[in-house]
Amino acid sequence: MKSLFTILLISIGCHGLANTIRVGDLEQIHSLRQGIKLSKDGDTVLLGKGVYKEGNIIIDKAICLLGVNGPVLDGDYKYEILTLTGKNIVIRGIYFVNAGYSSMNDYAAIKIIDATGITIENNTISNASFAIHIANSTHSLVRSNTITGTNRSEHSSGNGIHLWKCSNMLIENNSIGGHRDGIYLEFVSQSTIKKNRSEKNIRYGLHFMFSPDNAYLNNTFRNNGAGVAVMYSKKVTMTGNHFEQNWGPSAYGILLKDITDSHIQHNTFFKNTVAIHMEGSSRIEIQKNIFKENGWAVKVQSSCDDNSFHHNNFYGNSFDLATNGTMMLNRFYNNYWDKYEGYDINRDGIGDVPYHPVSMYSMIVEQNPYTLMLFRSFTVQLIDKAEKAIPGLTPEKLMDEKPMMKPLKL
Amino acid sequence: MMKLSKYVLYDILRSKIILAYTIFLFIVSLSMLQMEDNSSKAMLSLLNIVLIVLPLVSLVFTTIHYYNSYEFIELMSSQPMSRTRILLSEFAGVSISLLSAFFIGIGIPVLLYAANDTGFALLFTGGALTLVFTSIAFFASVSARDKARGIGFALLLWFYFALIYDGLVLLILFSFSDYPLEKLTLLLSALNPIDLGRIFIMLKMDVSALMGYTGALYKDFFGSGSGILFTTGIMLLWIILPLWAAIRKFNKKDL
Numbered sequence: 001m002k003s004l005f006t007i008l009l010i011s012i013g014c015h016g017l018a019n020t021i022r023v024g025d026l027e028q029i030h031s032l033r034q035g036i037k038l039s040k041d042g043d044t045v046l047l048g049k050g051v052y053k054e055g056n057i058i059i060d061k062a063i064c065l066l067g068v069n070g071p072v073l074d075g076d077y078k079y080e081i082l083t084l085t086g087k088n089i090v091i092r093g094i095y096f097v098n099a100g101y102s103s104m105n106d107y108a109a110i111k112i113i114d115a116t117g118i119t120i121e122n123n124t125i126s127n128a129s130f131a132i133h134i135a136n137s138t139h140s141l142v143r144s145n146t147i148t149g150t151n152r153s154e155h156s157s158g159n160g161i162h163l164w165k166c167s168n169m170l171i172e173n174n175s176i177g178g179h180r181d182g183i184y185l186e187f188v189s190q191s192t193i194k195k196n197r198s199e200k201n202i203r204y205g206l207h208f209m210f211s212p213d214n215a216y217l218n219n220t221f222r223n224n225g226a227g228v229a230v231m232y233s234k235k236v237t238m239t240g241n242h243f244e245q246n247w248g249p250s251a252y253g254i255l256l257k258d259i260t261d262s263h264i265q266h267n268t269f270f271k272n273t274v275a276i277h278m279e280g281s282s283r284i285e286i287q288k289n290i291f292k293e294n295g296w297a298v299k300v301q302s303s304c305d306d307n308s309f310h311h312n313n314f315y316g317n318s319f320d321l322a323t324n325g326t327m328m329l330n331r332f333y334n335n336y337w338d339k340y341e342g343y344d345i346n347r348d349g350i351g352d353v354p355y356h357p358v359s360m361y362s363m364i365v366e367q368n369p370y371t372l373m374l375f376r377s378f379t380v381q382l383i384d385k386a387e388k389a390i391p392g393l394t395p396e397k398l399m400d401e402k403p404m405m406k407p408l409k410l
Numbered sequence: 411m412m413k414l415s416k417y418v419l420y421d422i423l424r425s426k427i428i429l430a431y432t433i434f435l436f437i438v439s440l441s442m443l444q445m446e447d448n449s450s451k452a453m454l455s456l457l458n459i460v461l462i463v464l465p466l467v468s469l470v471f472t473t474i475h476y477y478n479s480y481e482f483i484e485l486m487s488s489q490p491m492s493r494t495r496i497l498l499s500e501f502a503g504v505s506i507s508l509l510s511a512f513f514i515g516i517g518i519p520v521l522l523y524a525a526n527d528t529g530f531a532l533l534f535t536g537g538a539l540t541l542v543f544t545s546i547a548f549f550a551s552v553s554a555r556d557k558a559r560g561i562g563f564a565l566l567l568w569f570y571f572a573l574i575y576d577g578l579v580l581l582i583l584f585s586f587s588d589y590p591l592e593k594l595t596l597l598l599s600a601l602n603p604i605d606l607g608r609i610f611i612m613l614k615m616d617v618s619a620l621m622g623y624t625g626a627l628y629k630d631f632f633g634s635g636s637g638i639l640f641t642t643g644i645m646l647l648w649i650i651l652p653l654w655a656a657i658r659k660f661n662k663k664d665l
Contacts, residue, residue, distance in 0.1 A: 247617075247618065248626065249626050271617070271618050272618060273618055273619065293450070293618060294618050294619075295616065295618035295619030295620070296619065315448060316448060316450045316451070318616045318618065318619035319619065338448070338451065364580075367587075368583055368584060368587050370583045370587070370591045370592075370595050371580060371583050371584075372619070372620070372628075373579070373583075373595045373598070373599055373605070373609065373628070374576050374579060374580060374605075375612060375616065375619070376454070376457060376608060376612060376615075376616075377461075377576045377604075377605065377608060378458070378461065378462055378572055378573060378576065379573055379576035379577050379580065380576070381458075382573075
């Protein structure tokens with residue numbers, strides 16, 4: 001519905017009672033600045049091939065700026081390239097390079113402030129500190145852009161797509177890499193983030209805070225410095241995402257901190273150091289996910305309550321579950337665990353003895369990380385077996401009472 | 411020396427124990443690799459065999475072989491031949507037979523079903539551990555005079571390396587948990603060939619977990635080119651040093 005709305009806006013924006021203004025080397029108007037100056041609401045500005053170094057350009061009219069044959073806007077490492085404000089502006093098919101960097105201002109290749117109905121589509125942005133920076137805006141669309149950063153340090157680099165105080169946004173099909181955070185949201189609501197690829201960013205692939213009621217669908221977050229971190233939000237839906245190869249001492253597939261009333265479904269977690277790390281989170285439904293070959297599939301701190309994990313597949317993880325206390329207020333049922341060794345006499349596909357996913361050794365490692373050196377050693381296996389037979393230190397109530405015998409078809 | 415090793419090898423092959431061992435390894439690894447639907451779980455079971463069974467068999471077989479061929483060794487000593495050569499050819503004969511049992515029994519199934527990084531790490535570790543424990547067994551059997559003592563000593567060594575050592579490490583790590591232990595854990599892992607081999611395999615098998623807090627240290631150290639050299643070097647030391655000590659003892663020994 002949201003996307004329909006925005007598409008409607010675009011079509012109104014571009015094809016109303018419009019004049020077309022051509023800018024380019026071979027045209028009458030050579031400067032983009034002049035072209036925009038001449039345009040009125042509803043006009044289309046066609047930007048021809050060439051490199052334009054015109055400093056900061058401000059667009060505050062409802063115009064449609066289209067690149068023809070890949071024009072390049074160069075910020076000369078000094079300027080913010082485009083600043084948009086107002087409503088119904090379309091930017092499409094332009095290369096943005098070398099946007100400025102400042103430690104005082106958040107310079108961006110495209111900055112959008114106090115706007116509504118903006119469309120940023122099919123652009124390529126490289127070498128920017130912030131690529132697309134949107135503040136205090138609504139009903140906008142950012143689609144199919146390719147964003148590559150410079151991989152500088154965490155301090156001197158900005159975010160790929162940065163949203164602050166926005167609502168009803170659609171971020172779709174973008175590919176982002178080499179920035180501080182791939183996609184960053186703060187105070188954003190009723191928005192959809194889908195089919196994006198966020199890879200090799202310095203810090204997080206996706207990072208949001210105080211952003212309720214958003215949906216994250218079919219995105220891929222791979223090989224980011226610290227994975228994905230989501231904090232202080234409620235009613236978040238994450239479906240069909242891939243979290244892959246987020247490796248490092250504090251890298252997480254997803255770090256959930258104070259997330260409540262949310263759904264995490266049909267996601268794939270593959271080869272992360274920690275697939276899901278939960279802290280202070282409540283009432284999250286985690287179901288039908290695949291956890292494969294992660295270091296730790298799930299780390300649940302004892303500050304979490306009322307979460308339920310069910311119908312997930314756990315295969316080949318070094319540790320299925322780790323926790324830091326003996327209290328456990330979360331529910332686990334009907335998951336498939338490849339380490340389950342029980343039996344199924346009545347052949348209903350559900351194991352007859354409960355599965356305890358927390359091993360003694362994972363508790364030991366949680367207390368003293370150096371003991372990781374003994375992982376998979378015979379002594380450790382003996383300790384684990386002894387603890388399984390007579391549980392003393394692992395949380396007794398933490399178990400899957402109805403583990404599945406066969407992997408679920410997901 | 412080649413001739414003597416050849417006789418030792420023939421002698422071992424005639425006893426058929428090595429043949430049984432090869433078949434046992436072959437059947438176990440083949441059935442594990444075929445039964446498990448994901449090969450990583452089968453590799454886990456094979457890891458246990460490589461780390462536990464292989465050293466035990468190498469130790470016990472070598473010790474028994476040494477005492478059984480004691481008379482042959484005595485006879486050879488009466489010939490114009492240096493004792494070093496006699497012991498080295500015994501070592502060569504035993505280790506070649508054990509190694510070929512390992513590479514046929516586990517190597518072929520692994521190459522057929524799991525020819526990946528983990529598989530090759532497993533084969534490397536298995537081969538190295540076979541040699542290390544053959545060499546340790548020679549030291550144990552040269553040190554003890556009678557058979558019962560020799561086997562007892564070998565078993566004790568196995569217990570120490572496979573079980574007790576890790577318990578001690580756990581104890582040390584917990585007692586000194588307030589101190590930075592990164593360097594210490596590296597040192598501790600080098601002091602036990604089984605641990606060293608295990609960490610070498612784990613680097614391929616549990617990369618994700620090892621990228622965690624302290625694991626990253628192992629990954630940086632053992633995973634790099636110099637780390638692989640380090641592992642190989644320490645393994646070689648573990649092969650050479652006990653053998654060297656055994657030869658020294660054997661040379662001075664009153665047979």
